[in-house]
Amino acid sequence: MAAMNPGVVIVGGGIAGQAVCEALRERNADLAITLICGEGSAPYDRVRLSEILVSGEDPQTLQLRPPEWYADHEVELLVGRRVTWVDPQRRVLGLDDVEELAFDKLVLATGSQPLMPPIPGIGLAGVHPFRDPGDCDAIRLAAAEGAVERAAVIGGGLLGLEAARGIAAQGCAVTVVHLLDRLMERQLDAGASALLAPALQGLDIDVEFDRSTQQIIGPDRAHGLRFSDGSELMADLVVVSIGIRPETELARSMGIVCDRGIIVDDAMNTSLPGVLAVGECAQHRGIVYGLVAPIYDQARAAAATLTAIAGVEAAANGLYLGSVMSAKLKVAGIDLVCAGDAVGDLEAVVTDAATGVYRKLTVRDGRVVGTVLLGDTRGAESLVAAVRAGDLVDNPLQALADASLAGPGDLPDTAQICDCNGVCKGALVQAVTEGGCATPREVMAVTRAGTGCGSCQPAVIDIVAAATGGLSDEPAYLCPCRKQTREGLASQIREEGLASVSDVAAACGTGRECGACKPALAYLVSEVCANQHREERDARYINDRVHANIQRDGTFSVVPRMYGGVTTPDELRRIADVADKYEVPMVKVTGGQRLDLLGVKKQDLPAIWRDLGMPSGHAYAKAVRTVKTCVGTDFCRFGLGDAIGLGIEMEKAWEGLHTPHKVKSGVSGCPRNCAEATIKDIGCVAVEGAWQVRAGGAAGGNVREADILATVETRAEALRVATTFLQFYRENADYKERTYDFIPRIGLDKVREIVLGEASGAALRERLRIAKAATADPWLERDDPYHPRQFDDLESPEEPVLVGPPAGAQL
Amino acid sequence: MSVATSVYACRVDDVPLGEGRAITLDGRRIAIFRSGAGWFALDAACPHRGGPLADGIVCDNAVICPLHERRYDLASGTALNADDAVVAHSVRLRGDRVFVTLAVAEHVTA
Numbered sequence: 001m002a003a004m005n006p007g008v009v010i011v012g013g014g015i016a017g018q019a020v021c022e023a024l025r026e027r028n029a030d031l032a033i034t035l036i037c038g039e040g041s042a043p044y045d046r047v048r049l050s051e052i053l054v055s056g057e058d059p060q061t062l063q064l065r066p067p068e069w070y071a072d073h074e075v076e077l078l079v080g081r082r083v084t085w086v087d088p089q090r091r092v093l094g095l096d097d098v099e100e101l102a103f104d105k106l107v108l109a110t111g112s113q114p115l116m117p118p119i120p121g122i123g124l125a126g127v128h129p130f131r132d133p134g135d136c137d138a139i140r141l142a143a144a145e146g147a148v149e150r151a152a153v154i155g156g157g158l159l160g161l162e163a164a165r166g167i168a169a170q171g172c173a174v175t176v177v178h179l180l181d182r183l184m185e186r187q188l189d190a191g192a193s194a195l196l197a198p199a200l201q202g203l204d205i206d207v208e209f210d211r212s213t214q215q216i217i218g219p220d221r222a223h224g225l226r227f228s229d230g231s232e233l234m235a236d237l238v239v240v241s242i243g244i245r246p247e248t249e250l251a252r253s254m255g256i257v258c259d260r261g262i263i264v265d266d267a268m269n270t271s272l273p274g275v276l277a278v279g280e281c282a283q284h285r286g287i288v289y290g291l292v293a294p295i296y297d298q299a300r301a302a303a304a305t306l307t308a309i310a311g312v313e314a315a316a317n318g319l320y321l322g323s324v325m326s327a328k329l330k331v332a333g334i335d336l337v338c339a340g341d342a343v344g345d346l347e348a349v350v351t352d353a354a355t356g357v358y359r360k361l362t363v364r365d366g367r368v369v370g371t372v373l374l375g376d377t378r379g380a381e382s383l384v385a386a387v388r389a390g391d392l393v394d395n396p397l398q399a400l401a402d403a404s405l406a407g408p409g410d411l412p413d414t415a416q417i418c419d420c421n422g423v424c425k426g427a428l429v430q431a432v433t434e435g436g437c438a439t440p441r442e443v444m445a446v447t448r449a450g451t452g453c454g455s456c457q458p459a460v461i462d463i464v465a466a467a468t469g470g471l472s473d474e475p476a477y478l479c480p481c482r483k484q485t486r487e488g489l490a491s492q493i494r495e496e497g498l499a500s501v502s503d504v505a506a507a508c509g510t511g512r513e514c515g516a517c518k519p520a521l522a523y524l525v526s527e528v529c530a531n532q533h534r535e536e537r538d539a540r541y542i543n544d545r546v547h548a549n550i551q552r553d554g555t556f557s558v559v560p561r562m563y564g565g566v567t568t569p570d571e572l573r574r575i576a577d578v579a580d581k582y583e584v585p586m587v588k589v590t591g592g593q594r595l596d597l598l599g600v601k602k603q604d605l606p607a608i609w610r611d612l613g614m615p616s617g618h619a620y621a622k623a624v625r626t627v628k629t630c631v632g633t634d635f636c637r638f639g640l641g642d643a644i645g646l647g648i649e650m651e652k653a654w655e656g657l658h659t660p661h662k663v664k665s666g667v668s669g670c671p672r673n674c675a676e677a678t679i680k681d682i683g684c685v686a687v688e689g690a691w692q693v694r695a696g697g698a699a700g701g702n703v704r705e706a707d708i709l710a711t712v713e714t715r716a717e718a719l720r721v722a723t724t725f726l727q728f729y730r731e732n733a734d735y736k737e738r739t740y741d742f743i744p745r746i747g748l749d750k751v752r753e754i755v756l757g758e759a760s761g762a763a764l765r766e767r768l769r770i771a772k773a774a775t776a777d778p779w780l781e782r783d784d785p786y787h788p789r790q791f792d793d794l795e796s797p798e799e800p801v802l803v804g805p806p807a808g809a810q811l
Numbered sequence: 812m813s814v815a816t817s818v819y820a821c822r823v824d825d826v827p828l829g830e831g832r833a834i835t836l837d838g839r840r841i842a843i844f845r846s847g848a849g850w851f852a853l854d855a856a857c858p859h860r861g862g863p864l865a866d867g868i869v870c871d872n873a874v875i876c877p878l879h880e881r882r883y884d885l886a887s888g889t890a891l892n893a894d895d896a897v898v899a900h901s902v903r904l905r906g907d908r909v910f911v912t913l914a915v916a917e918h919v920t921a
Contacts, residue, residue, distance in 0.1 A: 512847065514882065514891075515870025538829025542866035542877045545830070550877050554863040787827045793865070794821045794843065796835035 005032055006102035008306055009093065011083050011250065012109035013037025015046060015292060016279025018064050019299035020107050025073050027307045034076040034101065036083060039132060042067060047292050047420060049136050050159070053166030054495040056140060059133035086254050088272055105274050105306055108251055108262060112244035112280040112290070117154075121216030127238045130163045139163070142237045143170035150175065152225055152235035154213055156183040158327055160241035164205045165331045167239070169495060173204070175233060177211040177225065179242075187327050189342040191351060192358045192372045199334050199356050199375070208233070246281045246288055261288040266319040268302040278302045285322055294323035296422030324388045326419065333496070333507075337380040340370030340387040348396035359404075361396040368393050379403025381459055385415035417463065418449035418456045425463055432467040440464045441745070458483040478520050478735065481513035486524060486734055493528045500534035501525055511539065519544075520735035523622065523658060527730055530767065531774035537786050546791055547778040548605055549620035551598065556605065558597040559619035560612050561655065564629045564647035564667075565593030571614060578611050592626030592664060594619065603791050606782035615655070615777040622736075624654040624663050624726070628676065632669030632686070641686025643669035646715050650684075653723055656775030657768070660733035660742075663726065678706050681739040682725060684718050687711070691718035695725050695751075696743035704740045707748050710756055724761045727768040728754055817903060817910040820852075824907065831865035831874060836911055841900060843909065844885055847871045850902040851885035852911045858895035 008024060010017045013035055021035050037043065044062040052059055070077040078095070086093040092100050114129035116122055126142065128135050142148050143166075153164045156178030167174040176183075182193035183200075197207045212228040216238055224234040246261035257263050257271040261283030268276045268284075278298045280290055289295065297320055304318030326339035344362030351358045357375035361368060361383065368386040373379075383403045386393070389412075393399050411417075413426030431437045431446045440461040444450045450457040461477065478486040489504065498504050501521045505511045511518045522539035537545045548556035562571070575595055579587050585599035594617055600608060609616075618625055627650045630636065632643030647667040654663075666677035667684045677683030679699040683706050685692040690711050697706030710721050728751065733742040743751055754760045781790065818836050820843055826832045831844040833855045840855040842865035853874070857864055862878030869875075873891060875882045881893035888899035901912045 512871045515868050515873055515875055516880070516882075518868055518870065536829070538827065538869060541868065545866075550863075550866060552860070552878065554861075554866070789825055789827070789832065792832075794825055794832045794834035797819070 006091070006104050007032025007034065008105045008107060009034045009036065009101060009103035010107040010109055011036050011093075012111055012279070012281070013039065013043045013077075013079070014109060014111045014279065015043065015064070016111065016281075016295045016299060017107075017109035018043035019296050020109060020278050020302050021073075021075055023296075023299045023303035024306060025075065027303050031307070032076070033074070034078065034103075035070075036078045036081050036095070038080070038082050040080045041133075042070070042077060042079060044133075045420070046132075049130070049133065050162035050166055051491070051495070052133070053130075053136050053140055053163065054169040055491065056144075057494075059136065062133075083250060086250065088254055088275065091274070105276070107302060107306070108270070108275065108277040108281060109279045110247040110250060110277075110281040112246045112288075114240065115243040115245045116240055117213070117242060119213060119215055121218050121222065122240075124216055124218050124222045125220075126222035126236055127216055127240065130159060130239050130241050139167065139237065139239055140170060143167045143172040143174075148172055148236040150233075150235050151237035151239065152177055152233055153239045153241060154225070155241040155243070156180075156207065156209075157186065157241060157243070158184055158329060160239075161200065161205075161329060162331055163239050163241055164200070165203060167237070168204045169497070172237070173206075175206040175208060175235070176200070177208045177213060177227075177233065179210070179212055181209045183207065184329075184338075187325070187338040187342060188372060188374075189360065191349060192336075192338075192342070192360065192374045195351075195353060195356050195358050195374055196334070196336070200331075203331070203333050244280060244288075244290055246283065248281060251277065251281070259283055266301070266321060267305040268298055268320060269305060276302050276305060284320065287322065289323060289325075291325060291327055293326060293416070293419045293422060297323055326384050326387070328419070334374075335377045336374050337377045337384065338370075338372045339384040340368075342370055342372055344369050346396060348400055350397070350400055359400055361393070361400050363393055363396050366392055366394075368396070368399070376404070379405070381415055381417060381456075382411050385411060388416065389414065411463075417459050418447075420456075421448040423447045423449035428460060428463045429467045432464060437464075438468060457485055457488060461485075478524070479510035479517040481517075482508060482510050484508060484510050486520075489521070489524060490528050493525060498525065499529055499532075501536050501539040503534075519622075523660065523735055526658060527771070530771040535786070537790075543620035545786075546602055546605055547616055547620060547781065548600065548602075553599075555599045556602055557619070558600050558605070558608055558612075559590065559594050559617040560614035561617040561651075562594055562614075563651045564627055564644050566629075566644060566648065567595075574612055574614070578608050581611065582608055590619070590626075591628075592619075593628050594626055603793070605791050606785070609779040609782045616779040618656070618778075621658060622661050623656070623658045624651070624665075626664060627651040628664075628666040628680070630667070630669050630674040632667075636669060638672060639669040639686070640688060641669045641691060642715065643667040643675060643684075643686065646684055646691075646718060647675075649715075649719055650682075650722060653719065653772070654726060656777065657726070657730065657772060659726070659730055660735050661738045663729070663739065665722075679703060680706060682706075682722050684722060689713070691715065693718050693721040693725075695722075695729075696739045698738065698740040702740075706740075707743055707751075709752060720761075720765070721755065723768060724755045724764050725751070727764040727771075730771075731764070731767070817912045820902075820909045820911045822907050823904065823909060826909075829869050831867060831869055833863060833865040837913055839913060841911060841913070842874075843902065843911065844869050844874060846885060848885075850904060850909060852900040852902045853883060853885065853888050854898040854900075856897075857881055857883075857893075858890075858897055859893055864897070 010020050043064045081095050084094045084097050092102050114131045150173045151167045153160050153176045156176050164174045164176050183196050213225050214228050215226040216222050217224040222238045224232050226232050248258040248262050251262045262277040262281050264277050264282045264284050270277050279295050301320035324340050329336035344364045346363040349360045360372040362370040367390045371383040411425050415425045417425050427447050431443045437443045443464050450460045511521050518539040519541050525533045542550050582604050584597045588596045590596045627647040629643045629647035633639035663681045665682040666675040666680040668675040668677040669686045677685050679697040683694040692711050693709045694706035698704040712718050826845040831842045833842050842853050842855040844851045846869050848871040857876040859881045862876040866877045867874040872885050873882050882891040883897050888897040890896045898914050900914050903910045
């Protein structure tokens with residue numbers, strides 16, 4: 001087949017190569033496509049590297065598409081291969097000098113290299129560019145290990161500032177040294193830049209201006225910078241981020257005309273017929289675009305050219321006419337959006353130095369040509385859309401004010417919402433009206449909007465809500481007041497090292513307005529911090545403040561833990577004694593095979609726990625509750641597996657772990673299923689010679705049979721699969737989302753892939769182990785209360801003591 | 812009671828920040844709250860089904876009943892997602908001591 005029709009070969013597996021791939025496949029399902037990646041992995045989202053630098057997450061999470069996507073879309077993916085020569089006449093190229101590959105058309109998406117200044121010391125150890133996951137790892141390690149007292153970032157552009165933020169997040173002092181007298185001079189004017197420096201200072205990032213680095217001080221490794229005025233800055237880690245150099249070497253070797261980049265026309269053709277160039281390696285109308293949004297436009301134009309029928313001119317709308325530059329600074333704690341020109345012949349500026357707000361609209365010949373929004377980015381989508389469209393404007397000051405009030409619903413369909421994936425509002429609305437999507441999540445999956453850096457997710461959610469007429473009741477926001485999603489908050493907690501609900505409230509205001517999300521925040525903080533968080537009881541439901549379940553009359557119920565539902569005469573005696581001593585109105589056997597003491601007064605709880613001498617059963621919490629078991633092989637004549645043994649193991653392995661919603665489990669020793677394991681959140685059923693591990697069962701308002709995650713041979717394997725699923729649910733479910741809603745949302749195949757995957761499963765179990773190690777029996781607070789009045793009301797005076805000041809007196 | 816008087820209720824430390832506690836003052840069950848925005852007092856029982864508001868989730872300006880999540884404004888007692896308002900009382904601090912001035916029943920409007 002390849003010999004018959006070699007098709008399109010794309011050289012370069014960055015965002016540009018991937019974008020061309022996708023745009024091509026969208027236009028033509030049959031065309032043979034080969035994508036050659038020089039780096040050792042499939043295309044990943046380089047734009048988000050700075051997030052990885054902060055969070056330390058596996059760069060694997062940046063993959064633009066999962067490995068199976070390439071097979072599904074019949075794209076031949078060659079990873080870690082370099083094109084060493086191209087023979088344009090024969091239409092053949094060489095891979096690593098060993099293999100030849102034929103092509104009909106060639107797309108160069110070779111990207112760029114970081115620019116490294118030719119100064120003494122640039123090659124020393126401790127000097128890094130910031131370009132790929134390897135750089136990211138090296139910088140992060142150096143900054144985090146404490147051997148570095150101060151780091152220096154050369155270059156105060158977008159990427160340099162994001163790198164500095166990443167270093168500061170590791171607790172390492174960092175100074176940005178910039179050649180000019182203002183930061184991000186390509187995007188910002190002096191006014192915005194003047195406010196940006198103090199905002200960075202607030203994040204422990206120092207900035208020095210007018211600094212021309214002449215030398216990196218050695219000799220064995222980097223120890224500092226020497227500037228042109230003779231002054232020095234001590235730094236053991238130096239990150240260089242002064243710009244990019246388009247990678248044109250291959251193009252030049254083919255005789256293609258290059259300037260800074262590979263010169264392309266509006267159809268993305270290079271000077272050589274049948275060879276195109278896209279992305280950071282290309283120079284279009286004199287401009288090399290170093291930002292992501294234009295790349296998508298270029299990729300679409302390239303796809304139009306590649307699929308055009310020979311001899312027919314590409315339609316005008318298939319051409320690339322250039323892009324308005326726009327950028328968002330992804331530095332948590334600083335909101336900055338800019339687009340177009342920062343200066344015009346008419347400018348409207350609203351600024352408040354005290355709060356660090358700077359909003360500007362620039363106009364030329366009556367048309368909007370640029371905007372800078374710092375500190376307050378309300379209306380950014382509509383203002384950037386106005387810049388892109390070159391809207392006419394009479395009163396720019398009024399336009400600025402109007403934009404801050406406009407929601408995404410007021411935007412035109414052509415307004416680009418997701419800059420990472422180039423998705424316009426119209427496409428989102430269409431996904432609802434024509435694509436049948438009902439929730440933001442579905443729309444994001446279909447359009448890929450919001451799946452890049454995630455900063456546009458609130459806008460996507462608003463637009464989808466408007467398009468569905470608000471029919472979606474999906475709890476898309478964890479905090480609706482502040483429009484914060486669980487995913488967004490989790491990454492902020494990770495990036496900024498937030499350790500408590502009040503930390504999160506201070507960082508983004510969540511939980512303060514209506515308070516409804518406080519328990520969800522409390523869970524999220526504890527989960528992300530693996531239970532090493534700072535506990536704040538006011539964020540917990542009363543059940544979790546007093547570790548008992550509130551009843552309709554304000555009394556509480558007490559359920560001690562009985563692993564697997566197995567108890568002893570001694571425990572039963574103590575329970576009976578407690579029921580007598582505290583005049584407990586009712587003792588009942590629960591559905592989960594436990595004993596429930598109902599109608600207990602709050603102030604009696606600590607003494608009852610002490611008398612019981614049993615650990616908490618967590619019957620009041622969104623946590624691992626009971627594991628219901630049948631008698632299994634111990635006594636039952638039908639038993640195939642040791643249900644009690646496995647149930648007790650599960651309960652002990654998971655005891656004390658909080659979960660997005662309650663987790664009720666069961667283990668049945670044979671398919672007769674007396675423990676009803678097939679309608680539990682997590683259930684195990686022994687079958688002949690094996691264990692079925694199931695999840696997502698329900699027996700509430702709806703009955704749902706639990707899905708089979710896996711059938712495994714041993715009890716130990718069953719425990720392992722069930723444990724892995726538990727952690728997957730803990731990390732990925734929305735608060736108050738039961739397993740039976742969670743699995744259908746994620747998709748059973750995806751759940752299986754991650755839970756049963758060797759590496760992903762091991763990582764989940766490791767994180768569970770760490771979280772479990774930090775749990776303790778909450779009923780021990782009987783002797784060590786969180787607050788002296790944890791279980792007490794206030795002491796009411798017999799007679800009111802009228803000693804207070806008269807009403808209205810000012811104190 | 813015709814003349815409103817301030818009644819000593821508790822010490823500042825008796826109520827953890829961000830929580831509420833119940834007390835009986837002048838024969839009336841009251842919930843005292845210490846939110847991020849200050850001190851407040853409401854009748855202790857939720858008008859919906861009698862839930863103990865002192866056990867609710869407290870945010871800056873509101874409390875959510877622990878039984879059925881009805882929400883009330885702490886300062887005014889206005890129902891934010893419920894039908895009936897709850898009676899609000901005024902709270903003043905003197906040093907570390909907390910005083911409540913009970914609302915006069917006749918002046919309360921739902």
